[in-house]
Amino acid sequence: MLVFSGFDPSGGAGILQDISIMKMFKISPKAIISAYTVQNEKEFKSVEFRENFEEFDLFDKFSLIKVGMANSKQIKILRKRYNEAKIIWNPIIKTSTGYTIISPNDVNEGSKYVDLMIMNSEEYEITDIKCDVIITGGHKNTEKIEILYKNKKFYSQRYEKQLHGTGCIFSSLITAHIYMGYTIEESINASLYYMDKMVKNSEFSVETENMVYEYHKNYILEELWKIKSEINKLGKYTIPEVGQNIVFALPEAENEYDVGKFPGRIHKLGDEINFIHEPAFFGKSHMARAVIATMKYFPWIRSAMNIKYEKKYIEKAKEKGYKTFYLDRTQEPIEIQTKEGHSIPYGLSNIYDIAKEPIDFVWDDGFYGKEAMIGFLEETHRRL
Numbered sequence: 001m002l003v004f005s006g007f008d009p010s011g012g013a014g015i016l017q018d019i020s021i022m023k024m025f026k027i028s029p030k031a032i033i034s035a036y037t038v039q040n041e042k043e044f045k046s047v048e049f050r051e052n053f054e055e056f057d058l059f060d061k062f063s064l065i066k067v068g069m070a071n072s073k074q075i076k077i078l079r080k081r082y083n084e085a086k087i088i089w090n091p092i093i094k095t096s097t098g099y100t101i102i103s104p105n106d107v108n109e110g111s112k113y114v115d116l117m118i119m120n121s122e123e124y125e126i127t128d129i130k131c132d133v134i135i136t137g138g139h140k141n142t143e144k145i146e147i148l149y150k151n152k153k154f155y156s157q158r159y160e161k162q163l164h165g166t167g168c169i170f171s172s173l174i175t176a177h178i179y180m181g182y183t184i185e186e187s188i189n190a191s192l193y194y195m196d197k198m199v200k201n202s203e204f205s206v207e208t209e210n211m212v213y214e215y216h217k218n219y220i221l222e223e224l225w226k227i228k229s230e231i232n233k234l235g236k237y238t239i240p241e242v243g244q245n246i247v248f249a250l251p252e253a254e255n256e257y258d259v260g261k262f263p264g265r266i267h268k269l270g271d272e273i274n275f276i277h278e279p280a281f282f283g284k285s286h287m288a289r290a291v292i293a294t295m296k297y298f299p300w301i302r303s304a305m306n307i308k309y310e311k312k313y314i315e316k317a318k319e320k321g322y323k324t325f326y327l328d329r330t331q332e333p334i335e336i337q338t339k340e341g342h343s344i345p346y347g348l349s350n351i352y353d354i355a356k357e358p359i360d361f362v363w364d365d366g367f368y369g370k371e372a373m374i375g376f377l378e379e380t381h382r383r384l
């Protein structure tokens with residue numbers, strides 16, 4: 001795939017956003033800048049279209065090209081150079097800040113050389129386009145946004161905000177889905193779903209990172225589901241009396257609700273293993289707090305689990321070359337001991353202050369009715 005679009009230095013629109021969308025779907029596009037702009041979310045100062053593309057020597061052919069801010073002259077050049085490619089064009093007549101980029105006539109001219117266009121309804125109405133087109137926007141002030149493709153209507157939630165970059169992102173989503181083999185109708189439905197997720201939580205410009213966050217969350221839950229089946233295979237032997245947890249934090253996690261876990265912990269029930277709840281981000285967890293405390297020192301160490309205390313496990317861990325550390329809980333100040341949930345972050349912080357490097361394996365002997373415990377801290381999970 002080739003992304004052929006304008007450079008917006010503020011990053012809210014144009015090629016920077018197009019590429020982030022493609023990466024979300026594990027597509028690695030080639031990219032050629034069609035125009036340089038000087039703009040931010042509030043104002044648009046200038047645009048300079050490129051005319052010579054030495055990059056054409058680098059890439060033989062493309063099956064699909066996504067075009068953003070471009071004029072008909074460039075489209076013509078692109079068509080001539082990549083005649084077998086499917087070209088999807090999201091032309092910009094005026095920016096959201098009111099700056100004129102190209103004329104409606106230029107859009108008409110360029111449309112002769114593309115396979116599919118994506119346009120908002122106001123711009124579509126002042127043009128005369130013959131090729132397939134997805135029209136977004138629909139009538140103003142309706143509760144839902146209407147999207148039209150070949151007499152088929154699609155709807156999406158309207159949010160009362162003026163966001164920079166919505167056109168680029170929607171057309172990149174459509175292109176990504178077509179690239180992955182979906183029909184145009186399926187691509188519209190999928191793109192509206194992702195748009196809604198991103199727009200809902202955005203201010204000023206579309207925050208594509210909101211979707212990255214979604215992906216992280218799904219990834220973490222999937223990993224925990226995989227671990228669930230591993231724990232089932234492993235049996236009850238490593239599960240402590242008070243229960244076990246295995247947690248995996250989001251990058252930049254700040255509190256235990258940013259940490260994926262097994263709410264209610266994992267328990268022994270006779271010979272069975274009882275998962276109180278499927279992996280989720282709610283609920284409190286000592287292991288989640290252990291990870292949060294660790295991430296303050298080593299932000300890439302995002303996973304932890306506790307296992308039953310057995311001397312042989314400690315021996316084995318040392319044998320295998322894990323970095324181990326004994327946590328002497330008798331040294332805890334009384335206010336830490338008596339305050340629920342404080343001893344783990346306290347103990348770990350102390351360890352990191354001393355060790356000055358990550359540790360894999362921490363254990364304590366238990367005291368005052370607390371079960372002895374072993375904790376693992378990992379970049380990702382490691383097999384027992």
Ligand SMILES: Cc1ncc(CO)c(N)n1
Nearest residue numbers: 006007008013014069165
């Ligand atoms: C580079 C670029 N492409 C597209 C748009 C339309 O939002 C913009 N403002 N800037």
